Amino acid sequence: MEPLNIALFMFSTIWVGPFWMLMLIEPFSERTETWVKGNLLFVGPLGVWLLATVLNPNGLLDLFTGNPTEFFDTMVSLLGTETGTVLAWAHFVAGDIMATRWMWRQGIKNQIGINKIRLIVFFGVMLMPVGLLLHVILNRE
Numbered sequence: 001m002e003p004l005n006i007a008l009f010m011f012s013t014i015w016v017g018p019f020w021m022l023m024l025i026e027p028f029s030e031r032t033e034t035w036v037k038g039n040l041l042f043v044g045p046l047g048v049w050l051l052a053t054v055l056n057p058n059g060l061l062d063l064f065t066g067n068p069t070e071f072f073d074t075m076v077s078l079l080g081t082e083t084g085t086v087l088a089w090a091h092f093v094a095g096d097i098m099a100t101r102w103m104w105r106q107g108i109k110n111q112i113g114i115n116k117i118r119l120i121v122f123f124g125v126m127l128m129p130v131g132l133l134l135h136v137i138l139n140r141e
Helices: 003-025 030-037 040-055 058-065 068-079 082-109 114-126 128-138
Strands: none
Touching (some): 003 030, 003 082, 030 040, 058 082, 068 082, 082 114, 114 128
16 A cells, blocks of 8 residues: 555544544543534544545546446445545544544533443444444433
8 A cells, every 4th residue: 555545544543533532531521622622623534535635636536527327336446446445534534523522522411421421432433333323322311
C-alpha cells in the first residue's frame, strides 16, 4: 500500500482517539465536555477525506460522469482501491464519532450511569450497529 494512503488512513483514526477516550474514560468531566463541544473532532477525518479526494479525484469523478446504470460497479471499483479505502474509512470514522458524541450526550442528559455510557461509547466507535442497539436499549428517558 502506498505510504501516503497508509498515513491518511491512520491519521483519521488517531485523530478521533483522544475525543473517544475522553468520552469513554471521563464521561462526566468538564474537560470531556469542553473537548467534544465544537466541531474539532470532525476536522481530522474530513481533512483526510478532502485530501484523498483532491489527490485522486478520478474515483469520485467516475461516479458522477459514468453510466448511471453502472453506478454500483463503479462504486465497487472505487472502494476496491487504496484511495477508495481511505475515503470510506474517513467517512466511517467521521460518522462514528458524530453518532457516538450524540449517544454520549443523551446518556449524560438522561443520567443512565457511567457503565452504561461507557458501554455505549465503546461500541459506538468500535462497532456502531451494536453501539446504536445498546443506546436504544439502555438510554431510555
